[in-house]
Amino acid sequence: MSGEAVKKEKVQLDPKYLLKLAGILTVICAIVAALLGVVNGVTADRIAELQAQKQQAALQVVFPGAEFTPVDVTDDLVALAGQENAESGLEAIFAASTGGYAIEVTPTGFNGRLNVIVGIDAEGNVAGISVVSHSETAGIGTEVAKNKPNKNGVGVLDQFTGRSAFGGSLFTVNSGSNQVDAISGATITTKAITRGVNAASLVAEQLG
Amino acid sequence: MNFGKQLKEGVITNNPVLVQILGMCPTLAVSTSLFNGLGMGICATLVLICSNVVISLLRNIIPNKVRIAAFIVIIAGFVTCIDLLLKAFVPALSESLGVFIPLIVVNCIILGRAEAFAYKNGPVVSALDGLTQGIGFTVALTILSAAREFIGAGKFGGGLIDVSNGFRIxxxxxxxxxxxxxxxxxxxxxxxxxxxxxxxxxxAVVTFLLRKSEEKAAKKEATK
Known part of the structure; x- marks a missing residue:
C-alpha cells in the first residue's frame, strides 16, 4: 500500500512528465495569445475611435460648439479635487475654446463610480453636467442621470446650471447655503454628482 | 444522441440555470432588462459553443492533470475576443453589461460543460451541447429579465424596444x-x-412543473 503511494509520487515528479505538462500549457497559452493579438488588432482602432466620439459628444453637451484642448492633470489638482472627499476622482481636464473648463470626474455613487463631465464657465458658474456612464440602480439612481425633476420641479442636473461653487461656497445636498435638492430615493446618487461638481469647481477655480 | 433530445435537455429537463443551478452570478446580476438578459445569453452561448468545440478537439492532447488550467485559458481567450468585438461593434451592449462580459470567464456553465461534456465527447456533439445549453441559459435569463422588468418597473423590452418615435428595435x-x-x-x-x-x-415553479410531468409519465408507465 505504502509502496504504491511512493511509486505514484515518483511518477508525478518525473521531470519529463512535468515538462510535458508545462509545454502543453505553454503552447495553448501561446495560441490563445496569438488569437487575441489578431482580434485586438482588428478592434483596437475602432474602440479608441468610439471612445473619443463618446467623450466628444459628452463635452459638446456641456459646452456646445466649443473646441477642447486637454490640460495636464497634476498631482496637486488631484489632491485639490479630493480635498472635500477623497472619492471625487479627477480624470481629465479640457479647456474650452469658449472659455472655462470641462472637467471629467468619477465620484462614487451607489454602485461604484460614475463618470461625469462638468462644465465650469469662465465666471465659475456651472455650464452643464453630462453623465457619461454609471451603474446606478435601475429606476432609482438612473433617474438622476436622466435629469428627472426634483421636488422643486427643476431637473436634478439642471439645478446646478448657472450657479457657482467658487470662493468656498460648495454645493450641499438638501441643506446649507448653496443647497441643491436630491430626488427622493436617489440621495446617494445626487450626492455623488454634487461631490463631482464641487471637485470640478475647486479645480476650475485653481486653474483660473 | 439526437439534436431534439439535446435541445429538450438544455432548455427544460437539464436547464443550466433552473435545474443544474449553474451560472447564478450573471443570472442574478444582469436579469434587469430584456436587452441585458438576451445579450448576456447570446454572448455566453457563443463562448460556450467555441470553448466546447476547441476543448473537445484538444481532449486527447490536454493532460488530465492540467485540464482545468487549459480550460480556463481557452475560455478566457474566447471571452476576451467577445469582449473586444462587442466594444468595437455593439458598444451599447458592452456598456450595459459592463464587467459581466469579462466575468463570463468564471460562468460555471461554461467550465461545467467543458468538464462534464466536451472533454469526453466529439466536437460536433459538443458544439450542439454548447448551443442547446446556451439556448437554455438564454431562455431562462430572458424570461427572468422580462418578469423582473415588468414586476419591478412595469415595463417591457427595456433597452431593446423604443416606442418614443414609433415602434423601433x-x-x-x-x-x-x-x-x-x-x-x-x-x-x-x-x-x-x-x-x-x-x-x-x-x-420553484419550474421544479414543480417538471416533477408533475415526471409523475404523470410514471403513472402512464404503471398503467401500461
Missing part, C-alpha cells in the same frame, strides 16, 4: 414599453434582493 438606450403606469412597479424586484426572490420563485 434599437440596441441599448431605449426605455421600453411602459405597460403599467409609471411608479406602479415593485422596485425591490429590480434590485439584487429582488433578483434572489424572483429567481427562487422561478426555480
Amino acid at each position: 434599437v440596441l441599448g438606450g431605449a426605455d421600453g414599453i411602459q405597460v403599467l403606469p409609471e411608479g406602479v412597479g415593485a422596485s425591490l424586484i429590480t434590485q439584487p434582493a429582488g433578483g434572489f426572490l424572483s429567481l427562487g420563485i422561478f426555480i
